[in-house]
Amino acid sequence: xxxxxxxxxxxSVALSFQNLTYALLGCLLGTLIGVLPGIGPVATIAMLLPxxxxxxxxxxxxxxxxxxxxxAYGGSTTSILVNLPGEASSVVTCLDGYQMARNGRAGAALSxxxxxxxxxxxVGTIIIVLFAEPLTxxxxxxxxxxxxxLMALGLVAAVILASGSVIKAIAMIFLGLLFGLVGTDVNxxxxxxxxxxxxxxDGIDFAPIAMGLFGIAEIVVNLERHLTRTGGTIKVTSLWxxxxxxxxxIPAALRGTFLGAALGVLPGGGPTLGAFSAYTLxxxxxxxxxxxxxxxxxxxxxPEAANNAAAQTSFIPMLTLGIPSNAVMALMVGAMxxxxxxxxxxVMTKKPDLFWGMIASMWIGNAMLVIxxxxxxxxxxxxxxxxxxxxxxxxxxxxxxxxYSLQNSTFHVMQVAVFGILGxxxxxxxxxxxxxxxxxxxGPQMEEYxxxxxxxxxxxxxxxxxxxxxxxxLITTALLxxxxxxPSFKKAREKAFVEEEG
Amino acid sequence: MNxxxxxxxxxxxxxxxxxxxxxxFGQKLALGTTVRMGPGYVPRMLSLTLVGLGVLICIVxxxxxxxxxxxxxxxxxxxxxxGIVCFxxxxxxxxxxxxxxxxxxxxxxxxxxxxxTEVIGNIVVLSVLCTLxxxxxxxxxxxxxxxxx
Numbered sequence: 029x030x031x032x033x034x035x036x037x038x039x040s041v042a043l044s045f046q047n048l049t050y051a052l053l054g055c056l057l058g059t060l061i062g063v064l065p066g067i068g069p070v071a072t073i074a075m076l077l078p079x080x081x082x083x084x085x086x087x088x089x090x091x092x093x094x095x096x097x098x099x100a101y102g103g104s105t106t107s108i109l110v111n112l113p114g115e116a117s118s119v120v121t122c123l124d125g126y127q128m129a130r131n132g133r134a135g136a137a138l139s140x141x142x143x144x145x146x147x148x149x150x151v152g153t154i155i156i157v158l159f160a161e162p163l164t165x166x167x168x169x170x171x172x173x174x175x176x177x178l179m180a181l182g183l184v185a186a187v188i189l190a191s192g193s194v195i196k197a198i199a200m201i202f203l204g205l206l207f208g209l210v211g212t213d214v215n216x217x218x219x220x221x222x223x224x225x226x227x228x229x230d231g232i233d234f235a236p237i238a239m240g241l242f243g244i245a246e247i248v249v250n251l252e253r254h255l256t257r258t259g260g261t262i263k264v265t266s267l268w269x270x271x272x273x274x275x276x277x278i279p280a281a282l283r284g285t286f287l288g289a290a291l292g293v294l295p296g297g298g299p300t301l302g303a304f305s306a307y308t309l310x311x312x313x314x315x316x317x318x319x320x321x322x323x324x325x326x327x328x329x330x331p332e333a334a335n336n337a338a339a340q341t342s343f344i345p346m347l348t349l350g351i352p353s354n355a356v357m358a359l360m361v362g363a364m365x366x367x368x369x370x371x372x373x374x375v376m377t378k379k380p381d382l383f384w385g386m387i388a389s390m391w392i393g394n395a396m397l398v399i400x401x402x403x404x405x406x407x408x409x410x411x412x413x414x415x416x417x418x419x420x421x422x423x424x425x426x427x428x429x430x431x432y433s434l435q436n437s438t439f440h441v442m443q444v445a446v447f448g449i450l451g452x453x454x455x456x457x458x459x460x461x462x463x464x465x466x467x468x469x470x471g472p473q474m475e476e477y478x479x480x481x482x483x484x485x486x487x488x489x490x491x492x493x494x495x496x497x498x499x500x501x502l503i504t505t506a507l508l509x510x511x512x513x514x515p516s517f518k519k520a521r522e523k524a525f526v527e528e529e530g
Numbered sequence: 531m532n533x534x535x536x537x538x539x540x541x542x543x544x545x546x547x548x549x550x551x552x553x554x555f556g557q558k559l560a561l562g563t564t565v566r567m568g569p570g571y572v573p574r575m576l577s578l579t580l581v582g583l584g585v586l587i588c589i590v591x592x593x594x595x596x597x598x599x600x601x602x603x604x605x606x607x608x609x610x611x612x613g614i615v616c617f618x619x620x621x622x623x624x625x626x627x628x629x630x631x632x633x634x635x636x637x638x639x640x641x642x643x644x645x646x647t648e649v650i651g652n653i654v655v656l657s658v659l660c661t662l663x664x665x666x667x668x669x670x671x672x673x674x675x676x677x678x679x
Contacts, residue, residue, distance in 0.1 A: 082668065193538065195590070199545045199583040206552055206576045213569035220569055221555055244610060251606040251640050417644075418652050421637035424610065425630060425656060428617045433670055441618035445611050452607050456599055457541040475572045487564035 031157065034384050041385030042392055047090055050083070051393045054091035058098015059400055062115055063106050063408045067423050069099040069115070070465075071243035073359045075430040077235045077366065085367040086382045090389040092363055096356050097149065097339045097390065100299050101397045104141045104332055105408055109134060112412075117299035117335040120307040124320060124327030131323045136269035140325060141332040142401050144281040148333035149394035151285050152292070152340025156347070156387055159293075160376060163348040167373035173481035173491045177501040179474045182351045184505050185294060186466050187512070194512050197463045200454075204464040207232060208471020215479065227439045234362050234468055236440045239427045240447025241454065241461040242355070247420050248452050267402060273325045280310055280326035281333040288334030292341035298354040302338030303331035340390060347383065348373060351470075355462040358469040537599050538591035545584030552577035609640035625673035626665070627657055 041047060061072045073092050080088030103115030108125035121141065128137040170178065187197040210221045211231030222228040269277070287309060288302035310330045311320045320327050343360075345351045350372035352358040364371045369379065376383045401408075431440040454461055485491035492498050552573060562568025613636035620629035631653055638649045664670045665679075673679065 079668065193587075195583060195587055196538065196541055199541075199580060199587060202576055202580045202583065203545065203548055206548070206573065206580065209573050209576070216560075216569050218559060218569035220559060220573060221552070223555075244614070248606045248610050248640075251610075251642075252603045417638065417641045417648070420641065421634045421652060422656055424613065424637050425617075425633055425660070428614055428621075428629075428633065429626075429660065429664060432618075432621060432672075433664075433668075436671065438618040438621055441614060441621065445614040445618070448614065449607065449611060453544070456537075456602065457544065458537040458597070459541050459544075478572065479567045482564055482567065489564070 030161075034380065035157065035388065037380060038384030038386075038388030041086060041381050042090070042388035046084075047087055047385065047389060048392070050087040050091040051094050051389045052396055054094020055098040055101075055393050055396045055400055057091075058095040058100075059102035059105075059397065059408065060411070061095070062099035062102020062104075062118075063411055064414075064419065067246070067419075068242065069096050070238055070355045070359065071246065071423070071427070072099075073356060073363075074235045074238035074243065075426050077359065077363055078430050078433040080363055081366065081433075085364070085369060085379075086385050088367065089360065089363060089382065089386050090393075092360060093343070093386060093390060094393045096360075097336065097393065098397060098400075100335050100339045101142065101145055101401050102408065104145070105138065105401060105405065106412060108137045108141065108328070109409055110412060115299075117303050117339075118332075119300075120303050120331045121328060123307070124322075124324045127321065127323035128325070128328060133269075133273070133323065135267040136273055136325075137328050138405060139267045139402060140269055140273065140277045140281075140329050142398050144277065144284070144329045144333040145336040146394050146398045147281060148285040148288060148337035149340055149397075150391060152289055152337040153387060153391045153394070155289050155293075155341055156344055156390075159344055160348055160383075160387070163344065164373045164376045167349050170373075170497060171481070171495060172477040172484065173495050174497040174501065176474060176477040176481055177492055177498040177505070178349065178351060179470050179477070181501045181505045181508075182345070182353065183463070183466060183470065184508050186354070186463055193458070196459055200459050200461075200463040201467040204467025204469075205471040205474065206467075207237075207464075208468045209475060211472075214472075214476065225439075227437065231472070232468075233434060233440060233443070234359070234465065235434055236431045236443035237447045237468065238355070238359060238465060239431060240444045240449075241451035241465065243423060243427045244444060244448030245451030245455055245461075247423060248448070249455055250416065251420060269325075276325045277329040280329040283309060284330035284333035285337045287330075288337035289341045291334075292338030292353075293344050294353070298342050298356075299335035299339045302334040306330040306334035336394075343387075343390075346371065347375065347386075350375075350473075352466060355465045358465050361469055534592070535599060536591050536596040538596035539588055540599060542584045542587030542591055545587065546581050547584075549577045549579075549581035549584060552580070606640045609636050613637045613640075621672070623676065625676040625678075626660060627675050630657055630660060 057072065058069065061067050061069065072095055076092065080092065099115050100117055103113055103118035104121045104125065107113045107118045107121040108129050111122050111126040113119040113122050125137050125141065128134065183201050187194055210228055212229050213220055219229060284306040287306050291302045291305060292298060307327060307330060310326045311317050314320065314326060342353050342357060345353050346357040346360055350361065352361045361371045369375060427444055428441050431444045432438060434440050451461060481491055492502060556570055556573045556577065559570025559573065560568030561570045561574060613633045616636065617629045617633040620632060634653050634656065635649065638644055661674055665672065665674055
């Protein structure tokens, strides 16, 4: 069977010594930044992008992927033990996880979350394997007009994830698309918005932008808020949950896994959305919802399984269609381009070793994470005692060195400073950075497909409505836009984000 | 409450501003035709849409109001930016260690607490770590201290 052959190929690639080492490195780094508040996977992956220059493509993508799903594991540890979510995706875990810890069930909460995450990660990987081929085959039928519409759908769907005003998020997409056009026009060689700066003729590198928007701006905001970490750390005794806890956790983890996996595939979805929806679902179907917030096992098992399943399945649109569904995936697309690989359906046919190797490594990485997180829990907890006044300058330093090593030029370091200021302005004005980054990465491709589609149709814009695939995608996009404008949906969406902040 | 100093109104102005800047600097780019688009066609389309969205955001903000902008604290953003710019200026001219020392010093001043002994400790640890990782480990082509190594 083809599928088994592919998997065998994947595992043979992923189990090589070099790739195992980078998977482990990625998982360790992911857990580290997951535990530490104030730095997320987006800024970390942006900092490490330059280093991946020196690595072979498969190894670098395996490492970056490890950082992403590793952060989902690490974030839950601090949520449970000190009531501080390391990542946005584990905010809900705080609600019941920390309460379980205060009731003396810290060890049980940790092991349920780790084992639930591992199970969800396994299911997520299987789903990728099953869906990758049919989706890729479908994508190969896409013409330029279809691709253009698909990107429009992806961008609009990403808006749902942005909290706050929909119209502001849409404006951020357009701003990102515009920034993406800076550089030499591919078709005519004309310089666009380069201001005679030679470094800009290749376009604005997105790594310094991501570091500025997500790294520097975040540090500045944390410094303003005077981030302090108080509150006693809870001692972990036995890691074993009771039979009763296991009995309640299993169905919750199953529901969380499938809800998270489904939401992860959607453009604009991701671990955070998955975790919130899973928690809400558990609360709704529970026989005694009063338990939630007081240490309900279901409130830990479901969102933890969901965020990990979603972290895995959000790779599907990126791997098969080349469309990133969130900011991390946008950077993964960037990492592929750095390595000279054009993301899209060709990756699977032209680079099967990379494609299947990466998928196999995700499962291996998930297994590693259980080991990294459970027996080594003490080390991670001790890291929490490092005060932020040591961390903030160190993160700044790594951003600067990372930006420099991109092309050995201090111009990129200056770019980090400029986009740090811009990111700070965005935060102060309540504008989300993620839609901007997606627009930035997709901008050049989208223009290319748009121009090609118009050339093929001899300037008739109706081509976008005449091709069935494109028409279907555009109708979906329009429906999403209408849905977001509906008062009832608006209210539900606002409520979801209020809970997130609270 | 001043409706014109709200988050939404000001972000609307920001989008209009970016749109107008792009229109101004993009005016020399050839538009071409819908069949054969020139380099200026898509940028023009995007900047016009951006200006339109900005105007819409402003109108909505004035009509229905929005949250006021939080008070800015100038110290962290200014010091962090100065720190990065100093790093960029010093890195090639003087080397990794001087750039690192200046960046960490300035960045540490941006926080609320500043204890000199702690900052020096941080600098020593990071200097050793960065030299080992970037110079020795990754073999980056950079001076650790110009004229010495």
